[in-house]
Amino acid sequence: MKYNSLSQNDKKEMLKTIGISSPDKLFDSIPDDIKLKKDLNIPSALSEPETWDTFNELASKNSPETPLSFLGGGAYLHYIPAAVDYLSSRGEFVSPYTPYQAEVSQGTLHLIFEFQTMICQLTGMDISNASLYDGASGAAEAVLMSHRIQRKPKILIPKTLHPHYRQVIQTYTKNLGLEIQEVSYDESGQMDTSELKKKLDKETSAVVCQSPNFFGVIEDLEVISKLAHESDALSISVVAEASSLGILKSPGEMGADIVTGEAQSFGIPLSFGGPYLGFMSCRKDFLRQFPGRISGQTKDVDGKRGFVLTLSTREQHIRRERATSNICTNQALCMLRATIFLELLGKKGMREWAWQNIQKASYANKVLTDIKGVESRFSGQIYNEFVIKTEKKWRQIQEELKKKNIVPGISLEKYYPELKGCGLVCVTETRKKKDIDTLAEAFEDLLKS
Amino acid sequence: MIRERLIFEISDEGKKGFSFPKLDVPESKTVTENFPLRDEIKDFPQVSELEVVRHFTRLSQTNYCIDKGIYPLGSCTMKYNPKLNEKIAQIPSFLSSHPYSDQEMMQGNLKVLKTMEDLLAEVTGMDAFTSQPAAGAQGELVGMMLIRAYLEAKGDPRKFVFIPDSAHGTNPSSAHICGYKVKEIKSNQQGTVDLDDLEKNMNEDTAAIMITNPNTLGVFENQIKEVSDLVHSQGGLVYMDGANMNALMGICRPGDMGVDVMHLNLHKTFSTPHGGGGPGAGPVGVKSILEPYLPIPRVIKQNNHYLFHSDYPKSIGRIHGFYGNFLVVVKALAYVLSQGPDGLREVSETAVLNSNYIRKSLEKEFHLEYKTPTLHECVFSDKLQKKHQVSNLDIAKRLIDLGAHPPTMSFPLIVHGALMTEPTETESKADLDLFIQAMKQIAKEAEENPEVLKSAPHHSYVRRLDEATAARNPKLRWEP
CATH class of the missing domain: 3.90.1150.10 (Aspartate Aminotransferase, domain 1)
Incomplete structure (x- = not known):
């Protein structure tokens, strides 16, 4: 099934306008010796019904019934309310690009602003971005951010942090001279705070704490943040099960400086691990070191309220190698689902x-x-x-x-x-x-x- | 038009948009006795389901989108997103798979990943792919990590990465996170990499060059072989940013040009929707010398059986919480299978045809800084309109009034006042003509009535927004 919209006549006319006889001429700038002389060796094209059948057959190779x-x-x-799927399937949300042209992207920018607000309310922080890839890369970005702020080589991560998040932090930090040290857990299943005390020193940029942690155990973030601050380190809170924010004291109230995590629980299907929704929020002092896109409120020439992507001097397209992150495309449509989900559930x-x-x-x-x-x-x-x-x-x-x-x-x-x-x-x-x-x-x- | 309020402004105590079933296990009030419990979430919304539905429906109607009209953002490849692929991604078995499920029960998912990785290897001429990176920028990061790991294993990771001055900002940023210093390479008068500049700078401190081909001007780097030979001769590697692969499918393959590692953007070339900024996917392809370093876990096929395999001691490690944006890969695979070899070639041919049609139709009205032939996109500038104090921003905003989405603005940096235009293959001639007519009208208005451009847009939901104030006095969340 092809999705092109030109007729043979259109093509002829367009080639005439351009002033060439055949579409092959369009590729004259490519040296002949690197041109492909044969067809790609991939299966021949399928019609729509054939493609549909192919994928149903593929899907049937998974377990036959949901266990x-x-x-x-x-x-x-978690249960996903019907309105989440319904609204997030609208073409006006699914098929635009990143909202660079604010005047024709108010829907997306407006809802990012609502998402940012709710993430701040849930996490007890001042500012939030428009999303990151997932909880694991969020944790890595938070570690990099703490290092930019603190400029000290050591990061302490607990063994109670999701093992995949720990691995991704290792991958992201490997080439930057950071020293990642792990802190063990005690019989309660919490981070071992006596070991933490021993490992914390003046060379520590941050202490990471996931709560509820990978064992499902609620950590004493208040104590951990206090210990971190006593050593002049930042407290990074990771939330892998975002539903817990509905009832547990917010990380901000418990002394966290940066909060990041996975918001898949907010209306996003399991989907074999992705796409999911990384989120991040922090105290406003750290705004200049904060990664990712942010929507901000402003006015148009008539004084009407509107929203724009803002503070982009932190970002790669302006600051290039000195950007706060290389992230460009994020998880906007998942963020939309989360926004709808949160507003439906409400306080x-x-x-x-x-x-x-x-x-x-x-x-x-x-x-x-x-x-x-x-x-x-x-x-x-x-x-x-x-x-x-x-x-x-x-x-x-x-x-x-x-x-x-x-x-x-x-x-x-x-x-x-x-x-x-x-x-x-x-x-x-x-x-x-x-x-x-x-x-x-x-x-x-x-x-x- | 209704001015849509923030959800917090229509919220009121006690309203609900969802109800939970009655708890069916014995409730224990004491279980949370020692929990750090929060007070209620201050100012969190309380609205009805209908209010939510109307809120998002009205918000959606203020967005422009590819389903509505031409969206010629350069280097973004805003092509039509086939609806079948969305339907396929909703197949319950894909949607409900838990990432920790037994691999025996996930053979379909694993086959999707492996099939896609193999097909992408064939389309690009690379030896192996990983579909783990969640977006193009994460793919770049992985690619540069692979290069570093490879060079480290040979004894020296080296210091510098060369990046042409026309490159996307993610390139230098990704190289930086890998611990490399960036050296900018000049473009020559044709808009391609200046081979002399490269030769002068190239030495054994150079880890790699990151090159986009076709580059952000839409120009094919016709000396790509010479560039890669030069870099290879000094032991460096070649990274290709595959953001513009939509120009090359079935025409030529990066793997045949000396490229060692590259990423693709499934949300560009392979038709998966942009979603207002994601989710995308940025699979990375490598030549066999880099394969041992690919992220884990990898999907392999053994005796007609698929499994995740993580025993790669040289691997750079894990880059995603699970296996990447799986559902995006599902959609992109549906696209490749529906196109076939001739379909993919026709995609690229038509994308290049459409772009050249626009270029030819507007070359009198708009300045082209580089006259070199272009493929899938071309970069106009506002040089002719500047004479009337009209900027690329004014042109972009006026296009909004005239029913088209503006091109990418002010990029690449080597063209002052750039309007980078990429129509993609899916546009009809009528919609291309609509865009061309709008641009011609704007060129005329610039001469005759520049005010109408400078005060544009006139008919949008909001008019020109004050971005400077937004950055100076950041208001980044609602407060009562």
Whole structure:
């Protein structure tokens, strides 16, 4: 299926206007010896119905029916209100470019401004950008930003930070002479603050803290920020499960200087890991070092309110190698989904949502750990995920439960060799009581045998 | 026209746009006793579902978009986004896949990634691809990291990266994050890389050149082979920014020109929608010498079975939280399969035809700084209109009144008052003519009635906005 709109007549006429006889002449500026002398070796063109069939067949190679899943770990199954899909499918949102020409992009700029406002309200910060790629690159950008502000070589990241985020931070910082040191966790599943104290020194630019952390445990960000500040380091808060912002004290209230994270939970489907939505906010003192696009309010010549992309002297297209980030295209359409989602849920809905996540996970944690042979691995407070430990290998549990079309959670051994037999179970508001009971029964059956 | 208010301004206590089911597990009031709980989210919106729907519907109507008309932003490749591809990306099995799912249960997704990586390798003449980078700029960053890792393994990462003065700003910025110093290479009178300047500067401290081909003037770098031979002769590598690949598909391949590593923008060449600024995808292709360094995890095929593989000790590591913008890759694969080899070639031929038609039709009215033949885009300037104190900004804003989206402004930096124009292959002749007529009218107005340009736009939802004040007194969030 071709999507060109020229007729043969059009082409003839246009070639005539240009003054050439054949379209081949258009490529005369390409040296002959590098021109392709044969067709590309790719499958022949498909019609629309054939393409549709091809992808349905591809999709059918995934698991035939949706399993009862308790997977989380930075990607969360939440209900998405119908209006989110409906509104975000509008061509006026899907098919424009980045809003460089503000006068014909007010819709996008206006909603970015609302998104920025809500991110500030949720995180307790002064300024927010229009999005970053995802939580992992957000964490890396926050680390780079703290280094630009502080100019000190050391960054402390906890082992309770999402393992992929830690890897991406390593990748981003590798060539810049930064020293990334990891801080272990204690029996509560929180960052080990006594180790943190030892590692914090005058050479530390920032301390990173994810809360709820990768184990689902709520960190004491207040204490961590205080320790960071005492050593003249910045406190970077990472939020991988953004629904928690509806009920937990905002990172800003707990002393964070930069907040970043993953907002996939705000109306974005799981989509095999992407596209997702990185967000970032910070205190206004750091505005000049802040990465990414920002929408700002202004007026037109008639005095009417309008919005523009602003403070672009921080960005690559103006500042080039001295820019605060190389980011250009971000995740605008995902940001739109999040904006619609947040406005639908509203003040009361956000709290209710987070409350249900806590209640469901708490119930699941209780019924699972009531089973003989299943125990909590950590003693800390949990949000909507928790780590349990059994005698069996988690891989084995996964294999057994697969037969019942249940996915019990993520095996932690791959990331934490010391956590043998441990799994990370996630229970969001979408899991009904009977789903949780089904999971518990499956565990009970398995551990009896 | 209704002036759309901010959602916070129509919010009122107790309104709701969504309801949750009643909690079906025993509720424990004490479970949060030791939580750091927040007070209610101050000033957070409270509106009904209908209010949200009308708010976003009205906001959408103030946007210009490709579904509405020609969008000739240079180097942005604003082509039509086929609706089938959107429908395909909504197939529940793609949409609901959790990234931590068992690979056995994700064979379809893995096949999508692997198939796309193989097809892109064939289209570009490279040996291997990764689809992990989430956008072009992240692809550039990955590409430069690969170069650095490769040179480090050989003993010296070197110091400098050469970048032509016509390059996109992401190039120097990406090189910088890789720890390189940027040296700018001049363009010659044809608008291509000045080989003499390059030769003078090239030495064993140079890690790489980052070159865009065709470059941002729309000019094919016809000495690309000489450039790459020169850089290779001193042990450096060649990075190609593939933002303008829409000019070359089926015509020639970067892999055949001496390019060692490149990125593509799926949201440009491969028709996935821009979404008002993303999500895109910036897959990176490499020659085999760089393959061991590609980001992990990689998708491989073993005995007709697909799996993620991470055991690459030389890899630069992970660059994305999971596997990149998967659904964008799905859409782009649908595009490639629907085009086939002749379709992709026709895409590039038509894109170049459309661009040259615009260039020829406007060459009397608008100055072309470089007379060199161009491919998929051309860069006019406001030089002729400047005589009447009319700038490229005025021209752009007037185009809005006349129903077209303006070209890219003030870029590349080597053309003063630039209007970088790229129509893409999907425009009809009628829409190209509409743009040409609008530009001709503007040229005439510049001579006869420049005021109408300087005060443009006249008919848009807002008129010309004060960008200076926005930057001087930043108001970046709503406050009561």
